[in-house]
Amino acid sequence: MQTEKQNLTTPKRILITGCSSGFGLLTAVGAANRGHDVIATMRNLNKSQPLQDALKAENVSARIEQLDVTDPDSIRQLVEKVGPVDILVNNAGILITGSFLDQTDEEMRRVFETNYFGIVNLTKAFTPGMIKRKSGRIINIASLAGLIGHPFNAAYAASKHALVGFTKSIRVELMPFGIDVISIEPGYHRTEIIGINANQSENFYNRRSPMFEWNRGFLRTMFDEIIPRAGTAQDAADLILRVMTLEAPKSHYLIGKDARFATMLQWLGLGGWLEKKMYREIRRARRLENKREAEKKARRKQKKIQSP
Numbered sequence: 292m293q294t295e296k297q298n299l300t301t302p303k304r305i306l307i308t309g310c311s312s313g314f315g316l317l318t319a320v321g322a323a324n325r326g327h328d329v330i331a332t333m334r335n336l337n338k339s340q341p342l343q344d345a346l347k348a349e350n351v352s353a354r355i356e357q358l359d360v361t362d363p364d365s366i367r368q369l370v371e372k373v374g375p376v377d378i379l380v381n382n383a384g385i386l387i388t389g390s391f392l393d394q395t396d397e398e399m400r401r402v403f404e405t406n407y408f409g410i411v412n413l414t415k416a417f418t419p420g421m422i423k424r425k426s427g428r429i430i431n432i433a434s435l436a437g438l439i440g441h442p443f444n445a446a447y448a449a450s451k452h453a454l455v456g457f458t459k460s461i462r463v464e465l466m467p468f469g470i471d472v473i474s475i476e477p478g479y480h481r482t483e484i485i486g487i488n489a490n491q492s493e494n495f496y497n498r499r500s501p502m503f504e505w506n507r508g509f510l511r512t513m514f515d516e517i518i519p520r521a522g523t524a525q526d527a528a529d530l531i532l533r534v535m536t537l538e539a540p541k542s543h544y545l546i547g548k549d550a551r552f553a554t555m556l557q558w559l560g561l562g563g564w565l566e567k568k569m570y571r572e573i574r575r576a577r578r579l580e581n582k583r584e585a586e587k588k589a590r591r592k593q594k595k596i597q598s599p
Protein backbone atom coordinates (compact mmCIF):
# COMPACT_ATOMS: atom_id res chain seq x y z
CA MET A 292 0.00 0.00 0.00
CA GLN A 293 1.14 3.48 -0.78
CA THR A 294 1.45 5.79 2.16
CA GLU A 295 0.21 9.29 1.91
CA LYS A 296 1.97 12.07 3.75
CA GLN A 297 0.45 15.50 3.80
CA ASN A 298 3.68 16.56 5.45
CA LEU A 299 3.42 20.13 6.63
CA THR A 300 6.76 19.99 8.43
CA THR A 301 8.59 19.73 5.12
CA PRO A 302 7.01 22.26 2.79
CA LYS A 303 8.08 21.95 -0.81
CA ARG A 304 8.87 24.59 -3.42
CA ILE A 305 6.31 23.93 -6.09
CA LEU A 306 6.11 25.57 -9.49
CA ILE A 307 2.83 25.21 -11.39
CA THR A 308 2.11 26.38 -14.95
CA GLY A 309 -1.21 27.69 -16.25
CA CYS A 310 -2.61 29.02 -12.96
CA SER A 311 -5.03 31.59 -14.38
CA SER A 312 -7.89 29.07 -14.26
CA GLY A 313 -8.90 25.42 -13.97
CA PHE A 314 -6.69 22.73 -12.48
CA GLY A 315 -3.68 25.08 -12.19
CA LEU A 316 -5.52 27.69 -10.16
CA LEU A 317 -7.09 25.15 -7.78
CA THR A 318 -3.84 23.23 -7.40
CA ALA A 319 -1.95 26.43 -6.56
CA VAL A 320 -4.49 27.36 -3.87
CA GLY A 321 -4.60 23.79 -2.50
CA ALA A 322 -0.78 23.59 -2.31
CA ALA A 323 -0.56 26.98 -0.58
CA ASN A 324 -3.22 25.79 1.83
CA ARG A 325 -1.07 22.77 2.69
CA GLY A 326 1.81 25.06 3.63
CA HIS A 327 3.92 24.71 0.51
CA ASP A 328 5.98 27.50 -1.05
CA VAL A 329 4.02 27.94 -4.28
CA ILE A 330 5.17 29.68 -7.45
CA ALA A 331 2.00 30.00 -9.48
CA THR A 332 2.76 30.96 -13.07
CA MET A 333 0.56 32.21 -15.89
CA ARG A 334 1.24 33.62 -19.33
CA ASN A 335 -0.82 36.74 -18.82
CA LEU A 336 -0.54 38.43 -15.41
CA ASN A 337 -3.65 40.50 -16.21
CA LYS A 338 -5.55 37.27 -15.60
CA SER A 339 -4.26 36.84 -12.04
CA GLN A 340 -7.29 38.28 -10.21
CA PRO A 341 -9.26 34.99 -9.89
CA LEU A 342 -6.17 33.32 -8.38
CA GLN A 343 -5.53 36.26 -6.05
CA ASP A 344 -9.17 36.19 -4.93
CA ALA A 345 -9.08 32.43 -4.35
CA LEU A 346 -5.86 32.72 -2.31
CA LYS A 347 -7.33 35.57 -0.27
CA ALA A 348 -10.51 33.60 0.39
CA GLU A 349 -8.39 30.81 1.90
CA ASN A 350 -6.14 33.28 3.71
CA VAL A 351 -2.99 31.87 2.08
CA SER A 352 -0.37 33.27 -0.25
CA ALA A 353 1.59 32.24 -3.33
CA ARG A 354 4.16 33.95 -5.50
CA ILE A 355 2.65 34.76 -8.90
CA GLU A 356 5.05 34.90 -11.87
CA GLN A 357 4.72 35.35 -15.61
CA LEU A 358 5.47 32.34 -17.79
CA ASP A 359 4.54 31.55 -21.35
CA VAL A 360 5.71 27.97 -21.82
CA THR A 361 6.11 28.50 -25.58
CA ASP A 362 8.57 31.36 -25.10
CA PRO A 363 12.20 30.29 -24.38
CA ASP A 364 13.07 33.79 -23.04
CA SER A 365 10.17 33.64 -20.62
CA ILE A 366 11.39 30.22 -19.39
CA ARG A 367 15.00 31.42 -19.02
CA GLN A 368 13.99 34.55 -17.10
CA LEU A 369 11.79 32.52 -14.76
CA VAL A 370 14.51 30.00 -13.94
CA GLU A 371 16.95 32.85 -13.21
CA LYS A 372 14.38 34.56 -11.01
CA VAL A 373 13.05 31.65 -8.94
CA GLY A 374 15.97 29.17 -8.84
CA PRO A 375 15.51 25.45 -8.15
CA VAL A 376 12.17 23.87 -7.26
CA ASP A 377 11.24 20.56 -5.60
CA ILE A 378 8.10 19.89 -7.64
CA LEU A 379 7.29 21.00 -11.17
CA VAL A 380 3.67 20.70 -12.26
CA ASN A 381 3.44 20.96 -16.05
CA ASN A 382 -0.23 21.85 -16.30
CA ALA A 383 -0.60 24.53 -19.02
CA GLY A 384 -2.35 23.27 -22.12
CA ILE A 385 -4.61 24.26 -24.99
CA LEU A 386 -7.25 22.55 -27.10
CA ILE A 387 -8.22 23.51 -30.66
CA THR A 388 -11.29 21.60 -31.85
CA GLY A 389 -12.07 20.69 -35.43
CA SER A 390 -11.36 17.92 -37.90
CA PHE A 391 -7.70 17.47 -38.82
CA LEU A 392 -8.71 18.33 -42.40
CA ASP A 393 -9.83 21.78 -41.31
CA GLN A 394 -7.02 22.56 -38.88
CA THR A 395 -4.29 24.76 -40.26
CA ASP A 396 -0.65 23.85 -39.95
CA GLU A 397 -0.22 26.84 -37.62
CA GLU A 398 -3.04 25.61 -35.35
CA MET A 399 -1.60 22.10 -35.11
CA ARG A 400 1.86 23.45 -34.39
CA ARG A 401 0.47 25.85 -31.75
CA VAL A 402 -1.08 22.87 -29.93
CA PHE A 403 2.26 21.03 -30.00
CA GLU A 404 4.25 24.13 -28.98
CA THR A 405 2.15 24.43 -25.82
CA ASN A 406 1.19 20.87 -24.90
CA TYR A 407 4.45 19.19 -25.85
CA PHE A 408 7.46 21.42 -26.57
CA GLY A 409 6.51 23.88 -23.83
CA ILE A 410 6.64 21.07 -21.29
CA VAL A 411 9.84 19.59 -22.71
CA ASN A 412 11.60 22.96 -22.55
CA LEU A 413 10.42 23.83 -19.05
CA THR A 414 11.36 20.38 -17.80
CA LYS A 415 14.82 20.74 -19.35
CA ALA A 416 15.19 24.09 -17.59
CA PHE A 417 14.26 22.87 -14.08
CA THR A 418 15.70 19.33 -14.12
CA PRO A 419 19.41 20.29 -13.67
CA GLY A 420 18.53 21.89 -10.30
CA MET A 421 16.79 18.66 -9.24
CA ILE A 422 19.72 16.55 -10.43
CA LYS A 423 22.11 18.65 -8.33
CA ARG A 424 20.00 18.06 -5.23
CA LYS A 425 19.36 14.43 -6.17
CA SER A 426 15.63 14.80 -5.60
CA GLY A 427 12.59 16.21 -7.25
CA ARG A 428 9.18 15.43 -8.73
CA ILE A 429 7.78 16.30 -12.14
CA ILE A 430 4.02 15.96 -12.58
CA ASN A 431 2.81 16.19 -16.16
CA ILE A 432 -0.86 16.82 -16.79
CA ALA A 433 -1.51 14.72 -19.88
CA SER A 434 -5.03 13.53 -20.75
CA LEU A 435 -7.17 10.51 -21.52
CA ALA A 436 -6.55 11.80 -25.07
CA GLY A 437 -2.91 10.81 -24.52
CA LEU A 438 -4.01 7.18 -24.27
CA ILE A 439 -6.85 6.87 -26.80
CA GLY A 440 -7.87 8.78 -29.94
CA HIS A 441 -9.84 12.00 -29.64
CA PRO A 442 -11.75 12.57 -32.89
CA PHE A 443 -12.08 16.22 -33.95
CA ASN A 444 -9.18 16.96 -31.61
CA ALA A 445 -6.45 15.02 -33.41
CA ALA A 446 -3.63 17.52 -32.80
CA TYR A 447 -4.53 17.68 -29.10
CA ALA A 448 -4.57 13.87 -28.83
CA ALA A 449 -1.29 13.59 -30.74
CA SER A 450 0.37 16.21 -28.49
CA LYS A 451 -0.83 14.41 -25.35
CA HIS A 452 0.32 11.01 -26.72
CA ALA A 453 3.71 12.66 -27.31
CA LEU A 454 3.66 13.97 -23.75
CA VAL A 455 2.86 10.52 -22.34
CA GLY A 456 5.74 9.06 -24.37
CA PHE A 457 8.10 11.79 -23.15
CA THR A 458 7.01 11.24 -19.54
CA LYS A 459 7.50 7.46 -19.70
CA SER A 460 10.94 7.87 -21.27
CA ILE A 461 12.46 10.50 -19.00
CA ARG A 462 11.11 8.69 -15.93
CA VAL A 463 13.78 6.04 -16.48
CA GLU A 464 16.48 8.59 -17.40
CA LEU A 465 15.91 10.49 -14.16
CA MET A 466 15.73 7.44 -11.87
CA PRO A 467 19.45 7.64 -10.92
CA PHE A 468 18.89 11.13 -9.55
CA GLY A 469 15.94 10.40 -7.27
CA ILE A 470 13.52 12.33 -9.47
CA ASP A 471 9.97 10.97 -9.87
CA VAL A 472 8.22 11.67 -13.15
CA ILE A 473 4.47 11.12 -13.08
CA SER A 474 1.74 11.54 -15.63
CA ILE A 475 -1.85 12.34 -14.79
CA GLU A 476 -4.47 11.51 -17.39
CA PRO A 477 -7.79 13.22 -16.76
CA GLY A 478 -10.96 12.51 -18.69
CA TYR A 479 -13.29 15.45 -19.26
CA HIS A 480 -13.54 17.92 -16.35
CA ARG A 481 -15.38 21.22 -16.28
CA THR A 482 -12.74 23.95 -16.67
CA GLU A 483 -12.15 26.85 -19.03
CA ILE A 484 -10.56 24.56 -21.61
CA ILE A 485 -14.12 23.56 -22.53
CA GLY A 486 -15.40 27.03 -21.53
CA ILE A 487 -13.99 30.42 -22.47
CA ASN A 488 -10.64 28.89 -23.49
CA ALA A 489 -12.31 26.47 -25.92
CA ASN A 490 -10.90 27.16 -29.39
CA GLN A 491 -12.37 26.04 -32.67
CA SER A 492 -10.16 25.80 -35.74
CA GLU A 493 -10.55 28.79 -38.05
CA ASN A 494 -12.11 26.54 -40.73
CA PHE A 495 -14.49 24.83 -38.31
CA TYR A 496 -17.58 26.34 -39.97
CA ASN A 497 -16.32 26.16 -43.55
CA ARG A 498 -19.39 24.87 -45.39
CA ARG A 499 -17.25 23.72 -48.30
CA SER A 500 -15.34 21.29 -46.11
CA PRO A 501 -16.49 17.64 -46.22
CA MET A 502 -16.16 17.81 -42.43
CA PHE A 503 -18.46 20.78 -41.88
CA GLU A 504 -21.46 18.76 -40.67
CA TRP A 505 -19.24 16.41 -38.69
CA ASN A 506 -17.50 19.26 -36.87
CA ARG A 507 -20.92 20.55 -35.89
CA GLY A 508 -22.01 17.04 -34.88
CA PHE A 509 -18.98 16.69 -32.63
CA LEU A 510 -19.72 20.02 -30.97
CA ARG A 511 -23.31 18.95 -30.32
CA THR A 512 -22.00 15.70 -28.78
CA MET A 513 -19.77 17.82 -26.52
CA PHE A 514 -22.73 19.85 -25.27
CA ASP A 515 -25.24 16.97 -25.02
CA GLU A 516 -23.12 14.02 -23.90
CA ILE A 517 -19.67 15.04 -22.74
CA ILE A 518 -19.95 18.27 -20.73
CA PRO A 519 -22.96 17.18 -18.61
CA ARG A 520 -20.98 14.09 -17.51
CA ALA A 521 -17.65 15.85 -16.97
CA GLY A 522 -16.03 15.77 -13.53
CA THR A 523 -15.28 18.82 -11.41
CA ALA A 524 -11.99 20.69 -11.64
CA GLN A 525 -11.54 20.22 -7.88
CA ASP A 526 -11.49 16.40 -8.30
CA ALA A 527 -8.51 16.69 -10.63
CA ALA A 528 -6.75 19.30 -8.47
CA ASP A 529 -7.18 17.05 -5.40
CA LEU A 530 -5.48 14.21 -7.25
CA ILE A 531 -2.57 16.45 -8.33
CA LEU A 532 -2.18 17.61 -4.72
CA ARG A 533 -2.22 14.01 -3.48
CA VAL A 534 0.42 12.95 -6.01
CA MET A 535 2.68 15.77 -4.79
CA THR A 536 2.96 14.18 -1.37
CA LEU A 537 2.76 10.43 -2.02
CA GLU A 538 5.88 8.72 -0.74
CA ALA A 539 5.93 6.18 -3.56
CA PRO A 540 3.81 7.52 -6.42
CA LYS A 541 2.71 5.30 -9.30
CA SER A 542 3.96 6.15 -12.77
CA HIS A 543 0.56 7.42 -13.90
CA TYR A 544 -2.92 8.21 -12.62
CA LEU A 545 -6.24 8.28 -14.42
CA ILE A 546 -9.03 10.50 -13.23
CA GLY A 547 -12.67 10.59 -14.27
CA LYS A 548 -15.33 7.96 -14.97
CA ASP A 549 -14.87 8.37 -18.74
CA ALA A 550 -11.12 7.83 -18.43
CA ARG A 551 -11.56 4.67 -16.34
CA PHE A 552 -14.28 3.31 -18.65
CA ALA A 553 -12.29 3.95 -21.85
CA THR A 554 -9.03 2.48 -20.55
CA MET A 555 -10.83 -0.55 -19.13
CA LEU A 556 -12.36 -1.21 -22.57
CA GLN A 557 -8.92 -0.91 -24.15
CA TRP A 558 -7.49 -3.28 -21.61
CA LEU A 559 -10.25 -5.77 -22.49
CA GLY A 560 -9.40 -5.44 -26.17
CA LEU A 561 -12.61 -3.49 -26.87
CA GLY A 562 -11.01 -0.28 -28.17
CA GLY A 563 -12.69 -0.81 -31.55
CA TRP A 564 -16.12 -0.99 -29.91
CA LEU A 565 -15.46 2.32 -28.18
CA GLU A 566 -14.44 3.99 -31.45
CA LYS A 567 -17.66 2.79 -33.12
CA LYS A 568 -19.67 4.08 -30.15
CA MET A 569 -18.02 7.52 -30.50
CA TYR A 570 -18.75 7.48 -34.23
CA ARG A 571 -22.43 6.57 -33.70
CA GLU A 572 -22.87 9.36 -31.13
CA ILE A 573 -21.35 11.98 -33.44
CA ARG A 574 -23.41 10.69 -36.41
CA ARG A 575 -26.59 10.97 -34.36
CA ALA A 576 -25.70 14.50 -33.24
CA ARG A 577 -24.89 15.46 -36.86
CA ARG A 578 -28.36 14.28 -38.00
CA LEU A 579 -29.95 16.24 -35.17
CA GLU A 580 -28.05 19.41 -36.09
CA ASN A 581 -29.03 19.01 -39.76
CA LYS A 582 -32.67 18.55 -38.76
CA ARG A 583 -32.52 21.64 -36.55
CA GLU A 584 -31.01 23.69 -39.34
CA ALA A 585 -33.65 22.50 -41.84
CA GLU A 586 -36.43 23.44 -39.39
CA LYS A 587 -34.86 26.87 -38.85
CA LYS A 588 -34.70 27.45 -42.61
CA ALA A 589 -38.34 26.36 -43.01
CA ARG A 590 -39.44 28.74 -40.25
CA ARG A 591 -37.57 31.64 -41.87
CA LYS A 592 -39.17 30.83 -45.25
CA GLN A 593 -42.62 30.67 -43.64
CA LYS A 594 -42.08 34.06 -41.99
CA LYS A 595 -41.09 35.60 -45.33
CA ILE A 596 -44.24 34.26 -47.01
CA GLN A 597 -46.46 35.52 -44.17
CA SER A 598 -44.92 39.01 -43.98
CA PRO A 599 -46.70 41.50 -46.32
Ligand SMILES: NC(=O)c1ccc[n+]([C@@H]2O[C@H](COP(=O)([O-])OP(=O)(O)OC[C@H]3O[C@@H](n4cnc5c(N)ncnc54)[C@H](OP(=O)(O)O)[C@@H]3O)[C@@H](O)[C@H]2O)c1
Nearest residue numbers: 309311312313314359360383384434479480482483484488
Ligand atom coordinates in the same frame (compact mmCIF):
# COMPACT_ATOMS: atom_id res chain seq x y z
N1 LIG B 1 -10.45 20.00 -18.32
C1 LIG B 1 -10.34 18.85 -18.94
O1 LIG B 1 -11.35 18.22 -19.31
C2 LIG B 1 -8.97 18.24 -19.17
C3 LIG B 1 -8.90 16.89 -19.50
C4 LIG B 1 -7.66 16.33 -19.74
C5 LIG B 1 -6.51 17.08 -19.62
N2 LIG B 1 -6.61 18.39 -19.31
C6 LIG B 1 -5.36 19.17 -19.22
O2 LIG B 1 -5.30 19.85 -18.00
C7 LIG B 1 -4.45 20.99 -18.13
C8 LIG B 1 -5.12 22.19 -17.50
O3 LIG B 1 -6.26 22.55 -18.25
P1 LIG B 1 -7.64 23.03 -17.59
O4 LIG B 1 -8.62 21.97 -17.87
O5 LIG B 1 -7.43 23.48 -16.22
O6 LIG B 1 -8.01 24.23 -18.59
P2 LIG B 1 -7.93 25.80 -18.43
O7 LIG B 1 -8.80 26.27 -17.35
O8 LIG B 1 -8.17 26.32 -19.82
O9 LIG B 1 -6.41 26.06 -18.03
C9 LIG B 1 -5.37 26.00 -18.96
C10 LIG B 1 -4.27 26.91 -18.49
O10 LIG B 1 -3.16 26.81 -19.38
C11 LIG B 1 -2.72 28.12 -19.66
N3 LIG B 1 -1.93 28.23 -20.88
C12 LIG B 1 -2.31 28.02 -22.15
N4 LIG B 1 -1.29 28.26 -22.98
C13 LIG B 1 -0.24 28.63 -22.20
C14 LIG B 1 1.09 29.01 -22.46
N5 LIG B 1 1.57 29.09 -23.70
N6 LIG B 1 1.89 29.31 -21.41
C15 LIG B 1 1.44 29.25 -20.16
N7 LIG B 1 0.18 28.94 -19.83
C16 LIG B 1 -0.64 28.62 -20.86
C17 LIG B 1 -3.99 28.94 -19.72
O11 LIG B 1 -3.68 30.31 -19.66
P3 LIG B 1 -4.58 31.47 -20.32
O12 LIG B 1 -5.62 31.79 -19.29
O13 LIG B 1 -3.63 32.58 -20.55
O14 LIG B 1 -5.17 30.91 -21.58
C18 LIG B 1 -4.69 28.40 -18.49
O15 LIG B 1 -4.18 28.98 -17.34
C19 LIG B 1 -4.19 21.14 -19.64
O16 LIG B 1 -2.92 20.63 -19.95
C20 LIG B 1 -5.25 20.27 -20.28
O17 LIG B 1 -4.87 19.79 -21.54
C21 LIG B 1 -7.81 19.00 -19.07
